[in-house]
Amino acid sequence: MIHSRYRLRNLAIAALVVALVLVFTTQQTPLPASAQAQATLSIDVPAPAVNPGSVAETTLSLTNASDSDHIFNISVDNLPRGFISANPGAIQVNDGATQAFKLDISVATTVEPGTYTGMRVAAKAQDDSDISTETFITIIVSGATFTPTPGNTSTPTRTPTTAPTTTICADGFEPDDERGDAKVIDVNAPQRRTICGPGDEDWLFFGGIAGKVYTIDVAEMVGGLDLSLELFDSSGRSLAFNDDFFDRIPPNPNDNRPRIQSFQIPVDGHYYIRVRDTAQRGGVDFFYEIALLSESYGPTPTTVTELCLDLFEPDGLPEQARLITSNEIQEDRRLCPSGDADWVVFFAKAGKRYALFTDTRRYRGPNDVYRDRQAGADTVLLLTDRDGVSPLDSNDDISGGDTLDSQIDFFPEVDGFYYAQVKNIGDIGNQFVRYDLVLQLCNFDDADCGRLGGAKNRSTPISGASPFAPSATPIEQFGTPTSTPEPTPTETAAVLNQNNDQAGAADGAFADIAFRQLWQRSDLPIAVGRITRSWMWGSNGWATRNEAYQQAASGKRLVQYFDKGRMELNIADDDRAEFVTSGLLAHELISGRMQIGANEFIDWRAASDIVIAGDSDDPNAPTYASFTQLIDETFASRIGVDVRERLRRDGTISAYRVPVRAEARLVRYIPETGHNIPAIFWQFLNARGEIYNQGRYITGPLVDWVATMGFPISEPYWVRVRIDGAYRDVLVQAFERRVLTYDPANPIGWQVEMGNVGRHYYLWRYDEALP
Numbered sequence: 001m002i003h004s005r006y007r008l009r010n011l012a013i014a015a016l017v018v019a020l021v022l023v024f025t026t027q028q029t030p031l032p033a034s035a036q037a038q039a040t041l042s043i044d045v046p047a048p049a050v051n052p053g054s055v056a057e058t059t060l061s062l063t064n065a066s067d068s069d070h071i072f073n074i075s076v077d078n079l080p081r082g083f084i085s086a087n088p089g090a091i092q093v094n095d096g097a098t099q100a101f102k103l104d105i106s107v108a109t110t111v112e113p114g115t116y117t118g119m120r121v122a123a124k125a126q127d128d129s130d131i132s133t134e135t136f137i138t139i140i141v142s143g144a145t146f147t148p149t150p151g152n153t154s155t156p157t158r159t160p161t162t163a164p165t166t167t168i169c170a171d172g173f174e175p176d177d178e179r180g181d182a183k184v185i186d187v188n189a190p191q192r193r194t195i196c197g198p199g200d201e202d203w204l205f206f207g208g209i210a211g212k213v214y215t216i217d218v219a220e221m222v223g224g225l226d227l228s229l230e231l232f233d234s235s236g237r238s239l240a241f242n243d244d245f246f247d248r249i250p251p252n253p254n255d256n257r258p259r260i261q262s263f264q265i266p267v268d269g270h271y272y273i274r275v276r277d278t279a280q281r282g283g284v285d286f287f288y289e290i291a292l293l294s295e296s297y298g299p300t301p302t303t304v305t306e307l308c309l310d311l312f313e314p315d316g317l318p319e320q321a322r323l324i325t326s327n328e329i330q331e332d333r334r335l336c337p338s339g340d341a342d343w344v345v346f347f348a349k350a351g352k353r354y355a356l357f358t359d360t361r362r363y364r365g366p367n368d369v370y371r372d373r374q375a376g377a378d379t380v381l382l383l384t385d386r387d388g389v390s391p392l393d394s395n396d397d398i399s400g401g402d403t404l405d406s407q408i409d410f411f412p413e414v415d416g417f418y419y420a421q422v423k424n425i426g427d428i429g430n431q432f433v434r435y436d437l438v439l440q441l442c443n444f445d446d447a448d449c450g451r452l453g454g455a456k457n458r459s460t461p462i463s464g465a466s467p468f469a470p471s472a473t474p475i476e477q478f479g480t481p482t483s484t485p486e487p488t489p490t491e492t493a494a495v496l497n498q499n500n501d502q503a504g505a506a507d508g509a510f511a512d513i514a515f516r517q518l519w520q521r522s523d524l525p526i527a528v529g530r531i532t533r534s535w536m537w538g539s540n541g542w543a544t545r546n547e548a549y550q551q552a553a554s555g556k557r558l559v560q561y562f563d564k565g566r567m568e569l570n571i572a573d574d575d576r577a578e579f580v581t582s583g584l585l586a587h588e589l590i591s592g593r594m595q596i597g598a599n600e601f602i603d604w605r606a607a608s609d610i611v612i613a614g615d616s617d618d619p620n621a622p623t624y625a626s627f628t629q630l631i632d633e634t635f636a637s638r639i640g641v642d643v644r645e646r647l648r649r650d651g652t653i654s655a656y657r658v659p660v661r662a663e664a665r666l667v668r669y670i671p672e673t674g675h676n677i678p679a680i681f682w683q684f685l686n687a688r689g690e691i692y693n694q695g696r697y698i699t700g701p702l703v704d705w706v707a708t709m710g711f712p713i714s715e716p717y718w719v720r721v722r723i724d725g726a727y728r729d730v731l732v733q734a735f736e737r738r739v740l741t742y743d744p745a746n747p748i749g750w751q752v753e754m755g756n757v758g759r760h761y762y763l764w765r766y767d768e769a770l771p
Contacts, residue, residue, distance in 0.1 A: 538563030550597030634674025710736025
């Protein structure tokens with residue numbers, strides 16, 4: 001018995017020790033609740049009942065009960081549809097202190113009346129994830145009573161009442177949520193407006209005058225808003241867009257006020273502005289101020305650098321004179337800035353008669369009706385001998401004509417290249433002093449020679465669609481395959497390679513008549529020597545293939561490769577009409593994804609390691625693969641910024657320390673892909689010149705750039721490449737379909753070129769070089 005009592009006593013003592021150890025251990029291990037107790041979140045002032053389209057404001061307090069200071073991240077979740085929170089972000093609370101803050105939740109106009117519960121507000125310390133707290137808030141939307149459904153507090157069951165539901169709005173412009181309800185805004189007359197609720201849009205319109213420049217600016221915007229601006233023409237086509245404009249004076253990278261800077265109106269008409277919040281926020285106190293600013297002041301407007309330089313600059317000295325050929329019209333020249341001079345050089349043959357004249361009639365605005373003259377334009381022509389110095393003749397105003405344009409009739413006695421200068425009276429210059437320069441070769445007895453004769457049919461002011469509006473039309477729009485007349489037999493023989501051995505060639509060097517007609521439009525004038533400029537497609541059509549395309553009736557479609565790209569023959573499903581498109585070759589070369597249908601790709605290919613510009617064996621030049629990581633990046637508008645980045649072969653970016661050229665300044669932002677285009681490329685994309693259309697040579701746009709190039713998929717970069725054995729700095733930018741290069745050392749007309757994307761793509765896809 002004694003041993004049994006000892007045994008029982010020992011067991012009891014052991015059990016007591018184990019219990020004490022467990023209790024001690026439990027007390028030493030922190031409980032999750034103890035961490036939460038170091039911070040508490042409470043509601044001080046609940047949100048009052050609100051109407052749809054307004055903001056519910058709740059005041060909360062965050063207490064830091066820990067022994068150190070912390071920065072807490074505030075988050076809001078479990079929001080019902082139509083509720084958007086403007087998060088306070090991060091709040092610093094010192095140890096032992098309490099910090100009050102306001103939480104705004106915007107209620108959309110589409111939210112039905114009711115009581116909405118279960119919206120979670122959480123606070124978590126940035127440097128210690130164990131210190132956190134949360135609470136739940138309720139918002140009552142007037143006009144209904146509400147009984148929560150168990151287990152689903154974020155989707156209420158509503159009982160409608162007869163109480164009216166109204167949308168509160170603090171400005172006097174509503175309704176203006178659609179383009180048809182747009183309210184007028186006058187030049188230099190700011191308007192104070194409100195984004196009245198989540199999802200609200202404000203539409204405004206104004207009358208734009210062709211050639212004049214306007215800036216649309218949000219100068220003031222309350223905290224919580226992040227507005228965007230978009231400009232449309234009267235047909236609803238988007239012309240310009242901006243979210244955040246950082247390049248104010250002084251520049252501020254944190255400035256999120258939008259601004260559409262220095263937009264030149266292409267044609268007279270109504271233009272529409274859409275204002276909306278990028279995060280769909282809004283409320284009764286979400287004020288902003290918008291202004292339409294005019295940068296035009298009659299004949300002496302403020303100079304806008306981005307619009308000042310024309311396509312022919314630099315041409316201010318005889319040594320920089322641009323070639324003009326007989327019967328050529330050089331359109332849209334500008335005398336800008338003040339003091340600008342435009343020099344040209346032309347070949348004249350003894351015994352011939354030439355008329356060199358300026359013509360400003362096409363550029364007069366609707367208010368420039370006094371005697372058919374353009375405001376501010378009064379040109380002066382100077383003709384010099386072959387040395388570019390010795391004057392031969394000059395003219396201010398054409399004799400016998402009611403015009404301020406200038407003309408020189410020239411009868412050379414010696415063959416040679418002669419020089420001419422164009423200036424404006426008083427050296428006045430701005431972006432609106434525009435003119436066409438014409439060199440006409442005439443018969444001696446031709447009474448219609450010159451500005452007052454045969455040029456009279458050029459007196460119609462410029463009109464038509466905006467050159468800034470992206471086009472969804474296939475590039476076949478420039479010619480109708482069934483009706484476009486053919487060039488003369490002499491011209492055809494001079495340029496078409498009659499290589500009938502080429503597989504599938506339907507007509508000499510072209511696999512289809514639609515391909516030939518599209519090529520003729522831009523490149524026939526070059527091929528027959530009528531004009532000097534870089535190729536849009538190349539000197540000829542090359543390899544023909546039937547390539548896989550999922551949407552084609554047979555699963556394949558006819559394509560033909562050119563130096564600069566690829567033409568594709570498509571047949572519309574509705575009317576069986578043929579149309580030509582151009583593939584996204586540059587994007588495929590850079591991404592390594594080969595497209596075989598509208599949305600079908602082969603993903604096992606690698607990005608091309610072919611040199612993108614310069615000598616193909618240059619070991620240091622960037623390749624298409626060098627752009628692979630760059631095409632995933634997007635940027636905000638950087639209009640007015642100079643291109644100061646250099647791209648290396650390994651895809652890294654470094655500073656470009658060579659003095660930057662004005663033509664490399666960014667002048668256009670493309671919101672569709674989030675990239676900027678420099679002046680020299682933008683001028684090229686919108687250039688006009690001699691084209692072949694409907695059986696004759698006329699002046700027109702050289703290219704529908706969206707259909708031919710696609711949108712840019714990279715920013716422009718300077719690259720160091722080897723060309724014919726010599727290293728040069730070249731500006732390169734990748735687009736969806738093509739690549740553009742700018743080599744300042746190239747001859748005039750060839751400084752901007754399309755990259756040889758067609759050749760490079762064919763080699764990448766088939767491991768075979770084009771002829």
